[in-house]
Amino acid sequence: MSKSAHIFLRAVILLGFTLLLFKLIVTGDISRFIAPRMMPYFYFALVVMAVLGTIQLFRIDNEKAHDHDHHEACNCAHDHDFKGSKKKFTFVYGLFVIPIFSGLLFSNHALGSSQAEIMGFKHELRQASESGIYAQEVVPEDEEEIESDTKISDSEISDGDMVEAHSDDEFDEYQSEDVHGSGEEVGYEDANLSTNQTNQEDQDDVYEETGLQYLTPSVMYPELDQRLREAEHIEITDENYIGVISLLEEDPSAFEGKTVSYIGFVFREGDFKENQVVAGRFGITCCTADAGIFGLIATDERFQDITNDTWVRITGTLGTEEYRGWQLTTVEPESIDVVEEPDNPYVYEQFDYEEFFE
Amino acid sequence: MKRFFREGAIYALLFLIVFVFLFAEFINLDERLTISSRVLDFNTIFLSIFLEAIPFVLLGVFVSSIIQVFVSDETIKKYIPKNPIGALLPAVIAGAIFPICECAIVPIVRRLIQKGMKLHVAMVILVSAPILNPIVFLSTFYAFQTNMVIVWGRMGLAFLIAMLVGLVIYMLFRNRLNPLRSEFGAITSESSKDLPMKQKIKDIFYHASDEFFTMGKFLLIGAMFASFIQTFLPRELLVGFGMDPILGPAVMMVLAYFLSLCSEADAFVAASLNQIFSPSAILAFLVYGPMMDLKNTLLMLAYFKTKFVLTLIAVVTAIVFPTILLFQAFWY
The missing domain is CATH 1.20.5 (Single alpha-helices involved in coiled-coils or other helix-helix interfaces)
Structure with missing residues (x-):
């Protein structure tokens, strides 16, 4: 394959990418891949792709005239890219062609219950992804686990303590920290709900020293938190979805008895009862690869007729329930209406991290 | 015909x-x-990783092309001191100034060695440049804005490890070894300094698209691999060892080596694995990957003697792993 043929093929691929990016913007399907906050970078990519593709087209003539002599002055070892077997090139260029076609043809797909099933509606995992800071707290758990098994019995005691302490306002925030942090083991071993107050305190020290702050939902959305606590009825919208669900989960008992109204798709965990579902949506921070499920567990006889991936609007009363050792926020539906899938099935993180860290 | x-x-x-x-x-x-929704899920996540990474890859490709065309190696060499130990710090700083990722740095370092740069100093640049640069910082920041410890930890550890790698390479070889394959021994590279401006600008664009293709294929393989894990691997299976203080980082280093992600994009892939692996395992991925991976091993083998490449891999691995474990032990 001559160098000019390579360059022609590359021009076609680059222009193919340009068309893909352009189409994603025009159809709005781009929102199914990356969060709105990343869009400026995406426009930059579109322009650069178009320019590179066009320039490659002009380069062909240049190369046709120069084929075979070493003209590139920079000696930067890119030329080796143009040497190799036919098989290798078919594979390499095939790689580039795949996203062009799969993007143009299947850009309309949105993650649903199949992905939810793989990820699992396990709060400890979700929380870890939602705010990386929670994830840090997980490691000491493991270390402790390795150090000695005897600690589990201690932890069971503190588990009980925590449940009691829960009604105490002072401990409230503390407990929710712990629930998120010590998650990994809890879901699977039904033990040590909050193993290590000491580790927790160490963590606090570290954060004090470094000036970093725990990013708990109530720290992230103080105004929303205030409003929700005062409200009788909570309307969950596209904009406040992630914030509201996170706040409800942070302190389930505070919102018990309030009414709520929201939409979401239905899916079931393996160990759910027949009339039990999670109705929720995928929330995205940067791109779909970091998607996490935001939703509430709902129990109602009417769900038996509603299949996975059906979109519903639920209006009901908030409650709490124990699930895999967790106190979770639930909704007791009064009305369940099947609705159309929204134009944009995802919700996005509205919290502005940059401002927060400045 | x-x-x-x-x-x-x-x-x-x-x-x-x-x-x-x-x-x-x-x-x-x-x-x-x-089509099974799982396959479509795979496609969606694959595309999202790729689309998210493209702007950053392009940004890196452009800056690196501009430097390749406009900044001569002599300029870089001038600022590196003669004292072998004293040269380590400036070498890391040089690495930090150059926003060049692991693909582009290999031929540059090769040229620097040819022009008389000391081996250990060149190796410091080789391992630090792909991590310690503004674009990698930016993409890591965007991927991990919820967890600044990862962002600063990546930069800090890369700084420290690069110096250690330089030190160990110096102690192993002093200046005795010519690591280059004999066919590259005598070539003196031309510089584009004397070319007319129009040609320089053209070169930047040519370089940029060539580099996009050089790196793009590894990015695509990486995005596929990562989205495959995302869509087909139940999280429950990984929770056990992903959070393991020893296995977690070890597995992530192996993953980083074989995924061969571009350092400008790997943060996004790592972010997608954030749910499964502990922060120190994520850091192991983010620090080890750009320093040493399958792709730059292949690139290096093109210029360097096999024995030297294997030694370097061993040295980098033997430094990164314990450093991550130490970081983990002291931070948490």
Whole structure:
């Protein structure tokens, strides 16, 4: 394959990418891949792709005239890219062609219950992804686990303590920290709900020293938190979805008895009862690869007729329930209406991290 | 004749792309074929990682092309002191100034060695430049804005490890070794300094697209691999060892080596694994990957003697792993 043929093929691929990016913007399907906050970078990519593709087209003539002599002055070892077997090139260029076609043809797909099933509606995992800071707290758990098994019995005691302490306002925030942090083991071993107050305190020290702050939902959305606590009825919208669900989960008992109204798709965990579902949506921070499920567990006889991936609007009363050792926020539906899938099935993180860290 | 067919095939590809671009809505392939939603999930996550990474890859490719065309190696060399230990710090700083990722740094370092740069100093630049640069910082920041410890930890550890690698390489080889394969021993590279401006600008764009293709294929393989894990691997299976203080980082280092992600994009892939692996395992991935991976091993083997490449891999691995474990022990 001559160098000019390579360059022609590359021009076609680059222009193919340009068309893909352009189409994603025009159809709005781009929102199914990356969060709105990343869009400026995406426009930059579109322009650069178009320019590179066009320039490659002009380069062909240049190369046709120069084929075979070493003209590139920079000696930067890119030329080796143009040497190799036919098989290798078919594979390499095939790689580039795949996203062009799969993007143009299947850009309309949105993650649903199949992905939810793989990820699992396990709060400890979700929380870890939602705010990386929670994830840090997980490691000491493991270390402790390795150090000695005897600690589990201690932890069971503190588990009980925590449940009691829960009604105490002072401990409230503390407990929710712990629930998120010590998650990994809890879901699977039904033990040590909050193993290590000491580790927790160490963590606090570290954060004090470094000036970093725990990013708990109530720290992230103080105004929303205030409003929700005062409200009788909570309307969950596209904009406040992630914030509201996170706040409800942070302190389930505070919102018990309030009414709520929201939409979401239905899916079931393996160990759910027949009339039990999670109705929720995928929330995205940067791109779909970091998607996490935001939703509430709902129990109602009417769900038996509603299949996975059906979109519903639920209006009901908030409650709490124990699930895999967790106190979770639930909704007791009064009305369940099947609705159309929204134009944009995802919700996005509205919290502005940059401002927060400045 | 052969050429005719080849060009015909490329035109056919172009036609097909334009056709699908215009008529995908009417073809409606996703409804005609009953494709498992899991495969579509895979495709969606694969595309999202790729689309998210493209702007950053392009940004890196451009800056690196500009430097390749406008900054001469002599300028870099001038600022590196003669004292072997004293040269380590400036070398890391040089690495930090150059926003060049692991693909582009290999030929540059090769040239620096040819022009008389000390081996250990060149190795410091080789391992630090792909991590300690503003674009990698930016993409890591965007991927991990919820966890600044990862962002600063990545930069800090890369700084420290790069110096240690330089020190160990110096102690192992002093200046005795010529690590380059004999065929590269005598070549003196030309610089584009004397070319007219128009040619320089053209070169930047040519470089940029060549580099996009050089790196793009590794990015695509990486995005595929990562989205495959995302869509087909139940999280429950990984929770056990992903959070393991020893196995977690070890597995992530192996993953980083074989995924061969571009350091400008790996943060996004790592972010997608954030749920499964502990922060120190994520850090192991983010620090080890750009320093040493399958792709730059291959690139290095093109210029360097096999024995030297293997030694370097061993040294980097033997330094990164304990450093991550130490970081983990002291931070948490």
